[in-house]
Amino acid sequence: MHIPDGYLSPVTCAVLYAAAAPFWAIALRRVKRLLNTKLVPLLSVFAAFSFVIMMFNIPLPGGTTGHAVGVGIATIVLGPWGSMLAISVALLIQALFFGDGGITAFGANCFNMAIVGSLVANAVYRTIGRGAAITSPRRVVAASLAGYAAINAAAFCASIEFGIQPLLFHDASGAPLYAPYPLSIAVPAMMIGHLTFAGLAELITAGGVVAYLQRSDSSLLKLTAPDAPDKNSIEKSGWRVTRPLWIG
Numbered sequence: 001m002h003i004p005d006g007y008l009s010p011v012t013c014a015v016l017y018a019a020a021a022p023f024w025a026i027a028l029r030r031v032k033r034l035l036n037t038k039l040v041p042l043l044s045v046f047a048a049f050s051f052v053i054m055m056f057n058i059p060l061p062g063g064t065t066g067h068a069v070g071v072g073i074a075t076i077v078l079g080p081w082g083s084m085l086a087i088s089v090a091l092l093i094q095a096l097f098f099g100d101g102g103i104t105a106f107g108a109n110c111f112n113m114a115i116v117g118s119l120v121a122n123a124v125y126r127t128i129g130r131g132a133a134i135t136s137p138r139r140v141v142a143a144s145l146a147g148y149a150a151i152n153a154a155a156f157c158a159s160i161e162f163g164i165q166p167l168l169f170h171d172a173s174g175a176p177l178y179a180p181y182p183l184s185i186a187v188p189a190m191m192i193g194h195l196t197f198a199g200l201a202e203l204i205t206a207g208g209v210v211a212y213l214q215r216s217d218s219s220l221l222k223l224t225a226p227d228a229p230d231k232n233s234i235e236k237s238g239w240r241v242t243r244p245l246w247i248g
Helices: 011-033 039-054 071-098 104-127 139-165 184-214 231-236
Strands: none
Touching: 011 071, 011 104, 039 071, 071 104, 071 139, 071 184, 104 139, 104 184
């Protein structure tokens, strides 16, 4: 899903940098309020986690790749704003030191994976998990679907960015100047790989990590579910969760 240099026009790159900038600014302000919490080291942990998981690429037609991002679980633990920063840092390191994703396309890659991915993951997780206990199996389902939806939303954005290039930027003869594939090719080429392999990897990663955290440290799941009841805390307080007895 990393867009290389030369695949998007300078105008497209500039627009996507401009679109990403206010989200980065808001994310920095939001995260500054939490500097004295354990969120800060977690930002580094999830930036590193995202960096590693994105290195396992599946080549896709059109010169790009499909891969998991880790945006689903990053959003659930860090919140959408923290996730935007963590994924952006991972993308920056990859672009600068490994050539995975272009410098000119850095804004586009961050917009797709860090920003759109985090917002979609947050919306899906909160919608499906609303009202469920923090240790509920429904939270695992919500996390899995949040990761799956997030990576496919990011891939869809990238496919649109690819597909509009030959429509908007071509020479006098009609030959494309940047990404050569129209929407009819770019969209299925990107989406097939992400709806299957990459999406499945993201689904398993998000759901698996949430299931593990439910057993080991459910407090890490509280940021995106601050009002969710915690079954463990209820039991520790002396209350018991019982099943109703029906007599009839």
